[in-house]
Amino acid sequence: MDCTIEKFAGVTYAVAAGRLDFDSANDFQAKLVDAIADVAASGGALVIDCTELAYVSSAGLRSFLVAARTAKAKTVALAVCGLSAGVQDVFEMSGFHRIIVIRPDRAAALQELGVA
Amino acid sequence: MTTIDYNDGVLTSSDRLLTEAQSDPMDMLPTAKLLVVDDSRMMRMALIRALKDLGISNTEQAANGAEALEKLTQESFDVVLLDIEMPVMGGLEMLTVLKQKPRGFAPPVIVVSGDDQIETAVACIEAGAEDYLSKAFNPTVLRARITASLERKRLRDQEAESHRALIAEHERLEQTQRRLRGELDDAANFVRSIFPPPCDLPLAVDWFQQSSTELGGDAFGYHWIDDDNFAVYLLDVCGHGVGPALLSVTAINQIRTDGLPNVDMRDPGAVLSAMNNIFLMTKQNDLYFTLWYGVYNKSSRTIRHASGGHPPALLLCPDGSGEFSVRRLIKSSFMIGAFEDEIYEYETEAVPEGAILLVPCDGCFEIEDTAGVEVTYEDFEEVMRCTGDQPDALDGLFSWAKARHGPGPLDDDFTIVRVRL
Numbered sequence: 001m002d003c004t005i006e007k008f009a010g011v012t013y014a015v016a017a018g019r020l021d022f023d024s025a026n027d028f029q030a031k032l033v034d035a036i037a038d039v040a041a042s043g044g045a046l047v048i049d050c051t052e053l054a055y056v057s058s059a060g061l062r063s064f065l066v067a068a069r070t071a072k073a074k075t076v077a078l079a080v081c082g083l084s085a086g087v088q089d090v091f092e093m094s095g096f097h098r099i100i101v102i103r104p105d106r107a108a109a110l111q112e113l114g115v116a
Numbered sequence: 117m118t119t120i121d122y123n124d125g126v127l128t129s130s131d132r133l134l135t136e137a138q139s140d141p142m143d144m145l146p147t148a149k150l151l152v153v154d155d156s157r158m159m160r161m162a163l164i165r166a167l168k169d170l171g172i173s174n175t176e177q178a179a180n181g182a183e184a185l186e187k188l189t190q191e192s193f194d195v196v197l198l199d200i201e202m203p204v205m206g207g208l209e210m211l212t213v214l215k216q217k218p219r220g221f222a223p224p225v226i227v228v229s230g231d232d233q234i235e236t237a238v239a240c241i242e243a244g245a246e247d248y249l250s251k252a253f254n255p256t257v258l259r260a261r262i263t264a265s266l267e268r269k270r271l272r273d274q275e276a277e278s279h280r281a282l283i284a285e286h287e288r289l290e291q292t293q294r295r296l297r298g299e300l301d302d303a304a305n306f307v308r309s310i311f312p313p314p315c316d317l318p319l320a321v322d323w324f325q326q327s328s329t330e331l332g333g334d335a336f337g338y339h340w341i342d343d344d345n346f347a348v349y350l351l352d353v354c355g356h357g358v359g360p361a362l363l364s365v366t367a368i369n370q371i372r373t374d375g376l377p378n379v380d381m382r383d384p385g386a387v388l389s390a391m392n393n394i395f396l397m398t399k400q401n402d403l404y405f406t407l408w409y410g411v412y413n414k415s416s417r418t419i420r421h422a423s424g425g426h427p428p429a430l431l432l433c434p435d436g437s438g439e440f441s442v443r444r445l446i447k448s449s450f451m452i453g454a455f456e457d458e459i460y461e462y463e464t465e466a467v468p469e470g471a472i473l474l475v476p477c478d479g480c481f482e483i484e485d486t487a488g489v490e491v492t493y494e495d496f497e498e499v500m501r502c503t504g505d506q507p508d509a510l511d512g513l514f515s516w517a518k519a520r521h522g523p524g525p526l527d528d529d530f531t532i533v534r535v536r537l
Contacts, residue, residue, distance in 0.1 A: 019484065021527065022355040055490050057528065058406050058425055058451060058478055059354030065454060086490055094406070094425035095450035095458075 017052035022059035051082030181210030324510035332529035333360030335368035384422035388460035404453035425451030479528030
């Protein structure tokens with residue numbers, strides 16, 4: 001899978017694409033943790049844009065779990081957007097919709113985070 | 117008497133090799149051991165004298181190729197000076213014999229040829245000789261030829277030693293690989309041995325399990341809690357390999373041996389809540405697992421079920437016309453180990469006569485097909501709705517998954533348990 005970090009109008013976007021499974025979770029997790037540290041230092045918010053994320057395994061969810069915990073510890077505003085139906089199912093099946101803000105698109109995510 | 121051949125005063129590429137590879141080649145001369153092969157005793161003496169002048173005193177001699185081969189069999193030499201025309205066995209014939217010998221048997225051979233034997237000397241070089249020298253040799257050229265050959269011998273010996281070391285290392289790695297494979301096989305056999313065998317009575321249960329690597333992270337079980345309650349459970353540790361397999365076995369044993377103190381094993385919510393606190397990922401090397409746990413109550417024909425991040429189980433219910441309708445059994449919360457003190461709850465589902473319970477792991481349907489399209493739970497559900505009651509339905513499901521995936525092993529472990537209720 002690929003993850004690119006973009007910054008726009010004070011908001012950091014982690015754009016995820018491809019398949020997130022156990023093998024790719026570590027790299028993705030590291031990028032998210034770095035991005036959270038960056039946001040914690042410079043301010044703003046982090047939105048993980050999953051529009052191009054085709055698949056997440058339950059093992060791959062670890063990246064989001066660690067990101068949610070790290071963001072909470074550093075009081076960084078975090079939201080996820082653009083989940084496909086299949087990825088949304090995995091999030092809900094695993095209870096992740098209870099710990100991470102999930103919105104349909106970037107605009108809704110920004111509104112939820114209060115940075116729109 | 118040695119004559120000087122000025123025509124042979126030009127250094128060859130062998131001599132250049134020498135200057136590049138050996139900073140002080142003269143050091144090699146006193147310890148070198150040479151074999152001089154010539155049918156002319158006078159020529160042998162002349163060569164041995166010239167060699168002595170160069171500082172090489174360790175020399176042996178042979179009067180023909182056969183004698184030389186005999187000596188090469190008995191002791192090792194650094195360089196052979198070889199005449200071409202000799203009785204019994206000439207130089208070219210001896211080189212032909214040497215070519216058949218194993219690599220490293222013979223040292224470099226310098227052919228000593230007369231000026232009228234240049235074509236034969238060329239044939240000798242083609243037959244494996246390293247270099248040639250005119251019988252009317254110049255001492256400087258003799259030294260250059262010999263030191264170049266000695267250097268080649270040294271490099272060849274070094275290469276042979278490296279090769280031997282490499283072979284030994286390769287063998288050591290292969291042994292380690294065989295040992296590790298054996299241990300992985302033992303571990304895989306152990307994991308399989310804790311899976312209960314398929315059974316027919318009082319409930320018919322069968323299953324299909326295929327790990328994507330030697331050791332998977334899936335484990336499952338089923339057992340009667342008491343005369344009226346039958347537990348079915350399947351867990352899937354994130355990842356594959358030794359660590360996840362160890363966790364999967366430990367966790368499944370906790371359930372199958374009723375190893376949860378003060379927990380009513382008939383209460384799926386209580387079981388998952390207890391498992392969650394025992395197997396917190398922060399204490400399990402950051403590994404967590406998903407778990408589906410159901411309890412079928414025979415008297416009431418109901419099933420209680422709960423899930424920690426696991427995909428739904430399917431209940432195939434006969435619709436009276438020979439077909440099945442499907443119900444998803446899902447009451448899901450966080451995967452097991454994610455959050456301490458999470459309370460898991462269960463739901464209850466009525467089980468009609470002739471129903472079939474199918475408990476899959478996500479590897480049964482989370483597959484990227486040959487066109488790059490993600491297979492979905494709905495695809496899996498439809499396959500099971502149409503074929504789930506057939507005797508070979510689970511093997512058929514695996515074949516379907518493999519066909520969708522294309523060549524090569526599946527990316528994830530594939531496990532499914534079926535219970536005819």
